[in-house]
Amino acid sequence: MKKHYLSILLSILAFAGPTVAHAESFKIDPFHSAIICEIGHFGVGHIYGRFDTFSGTFTLDQNDPSKDAVNVEIKTDSVDTNAPKRDTDIKGPDFLNAAQFSTATFKSTSVKKIDDKTYDVTGDFTLRGVTKPLTLNVKAVGSGPGPKGEFRSGWEATATLRRSDFEVKALLPAVSDEVSLIIAVEGIKQ
Amino acid sequence: MNQMVAQSLQGVGLPSLAVMIASAVWFGVFRKHPRLRAIGTGLIFAGGIIWAYLLAFGGFAFPPRESGQWIPYLAGAVALVGCLQGIRLGLWRQVSNLVLSLGTALIFFWSEISGNRLTLVWIIGVTVVLFLSTILLQQVIEDRCSGAELSLGLALSAGAGGIVSFLGGSAVLGQLSGSIGAILGVIAVLAFFFNVTIGSVLPLVYLFIFGSLLLSGCLFAELPWLTAVLLWIAPWGLVIGQRLDHPKISSRAKALVIRMLSVIALVAIAICSAFLLVPPSSEL
Numbered sequence: 001m002k003k004h005y006l007s008i009l010l011s012i013l014a015f016a017g018p019t020v021a022h023a024e025s026f027k028i029d030p031f032h033s034a035i036i037c038e039i040g041h042f043g044v045g046h047i048y049g050r051f052d053t054f055s056g057t058f059t060l061d062q063n064d065p066s067k068d069a070v071n072v073e074i075k076t077d078s079v080d081t082n083a084p085k086r087d088t089d090i091k092g093p094d095f096l097n098a099a100q101f102s103t104a105t106f107k108s109t110s111v112k113k114i115d116d117k118t119y120d121v122t123g124d125f126t127l128r129g130v131t132k133p134l135t136l137n138v139k140a141v142g143s144g145p146g147p148k149g150e151f152r153s154g155w156e157a158t159a160t161l162r163r164s165d166f167e168v169k170a171l172l173p174a175v176s177d178e179v180s181l182i183i184a185v186e187g188i189k190q
Numbered sequence: 191m192n193q194m195v196a197q198s199l200q201g202v203g204l205p206s207l208a209v210m211i212a213s214a215v216w217f218g219v220f221r222k223h224p225r226l227r228a229i230g231t232g233l234i235f236a237g238g239i240i241w242a243y244l245l246a247f248g249g250f251a252f253p254p255r256e257s258g259q260w261i262p263y264l265a266g267a268v269a270l271v272g273c274l275q276g277i278r279l280g281l282w283r284q285v286s287n288l289v290l291s292l293g294t295a296l297i298f299f300w301s302e303i304s305g306n307r308l309t310l311v312w313i314i315g316v317t318v319v320l321f322l323s324t325i326l327l328q329q330v331i332e333d334r335c336s337g338a339e340l341s342l343g344l345a346l347s348a349g350a351g352g353i354v355s356f357l358g359g360s361a362v363l364g365q366l367s368g369s370i371g372a373i374l375g376v377i378a379v380l381a382f383f384f385n386v387t388i389g390s391v392l393p394l395v396y397l398f399i400f401g402s403l404l405l406s407g408c409l410f411a412e413l414p415w416l417t418a419v420l421l422w423i424a425p426w427g428l429v430i431g432q433r434l435d436h437p438k439i440s441s442r443a444k445a446l447v448i449r450m451l452s453v454i455a456l457v458a459i460a461i462c463s464a465f466l467l468v469p470p471s472s473e474l
Binding site: 042085088089092093094097099100101128129130164167169170171172173174 | 193194197247248249251255256257258259301358359360361362363406409410411412
């Protein structure tokens with residue numbers, strides 16, 4: 001009899017196993033997410049800005065992080081540095097050239113687990129028509145039910161890129177070559 | 191701010207200095223060979239633009255992906271076509287001007303051409319404006335103006351283009367346009383002292399490169415169309431200036447200033463319009 005119960009339990013576990021391990025897809029909730037950029041100004045300070053319009057998805061596989069994936073699309077004309085004239089300049093041909101290149105995108109190509117809460121996500125970042133590899137240092141913030149009962153997963157990523165790699169070379173070195181990014185997202189499980 | 195000013199001065203000064211030395215040698219050697227002088231002046235001017243582009247944009251992009259990245263290649267191509275025009279005149283000149291005009295329009299609108307009728311209207315419009323401008327500038331002004339008058343008229347327009355492009359939110363376009371103004375300025379001084387004409391290659395290069403800069407400023411930055419149009423037509427003020435000539439004015443310098451009056455007036459109106467339509471800001 002004991003053997004019989006054990007075989008039933010094993011059958012249930014075998015059935016349940018794949019449902020726990022399958023990859024989960026999340027859609028970025030723009031209302032609870034932010035993409036912030038920081039750039040050096042004449043070597044004396046930092047200017048912070050944010051991109052107000054973006055979208056994206058990410059896929060999580062608890063058992064196999066190599067199957068995780070991240071896709072983000074940022075509208076370049078949504079940059080906001082709290083100075084309208086400067087925003088116009090940044091959207092212009094010297095920097096983002098938003099009229100010709102309306103989006104910047106990141107598409108992950110590999111995910112490396114550092115520890116339980118930290119990952120290195122490497123992918124192709126495309127800015128102003130130039131695609132270069134970029135590694136995001138990603139940290140898990142938390143996960144659980146949201147206000148409407150939906151399941152949410154929160155992450156924060158940081159990265160540093162050189163704008164000259166993307167042929168954005170105006171006002172170098174007065175406006176620094178290095179640009180830091182903070183991408184803080186909440187995803188809603190689909 | 192000193193760093194930026196030094197960088198801009200370097201970007202404007204170095205190509206101008208190089209063009210001044212090369213042009214002085216060329217004018218001196220080929221003073222009595224107008225065709226060779228025209229070819230050399232056009233090539234030196236195009237070379238100066240390419241160097242100024244390198245200093246302003248920080249490098250060349252190949253293959254070019256956006257309209258601004260075509261500028262150095264366009265300068266080289268137009269200069270070579272201009273040189274060939276010096277050898278074969280007549281219908282070839284107009285056909286090659288039309289091809290260059292269409293090519294420049296396509297640089298700006300090729301990526302948006304699929305199924306967009308408005309884009310086709312833009313392409314045709316820009317092609318027609320550039321083509322008619324080549325005829326007017328090459329034939330009308332070139333035939334009536336001295337080298338100093340023509341290059342100074344173009345220098346004023348391009349130099350003002352630098353100011354208004356900067357106001358319009360593009361330091362890079364502003365620096366390049368300012369460099370072209372400075373380069374033309376030194377050519378004007380040399381043409382005045384050597385008392386020579388500059389031929390048709392230089393105006394052709396000017397038309398396509400300055401036209402591209404104004405179009406970039408209007409389409410991708412905040413350069414007002416009114417300002418761009420005023421700067422575009424400003425060099426034709428030379429024709430009006432010639433009508434102001436008086437037989438009693440014997441001094442070449444005085445005649446030059448009088449002929450420039452209409453150009454200066456148009457350029458001044460253009461700069462004022464830019465200040466009114468795009469007030470300056472120091473938010474960068």
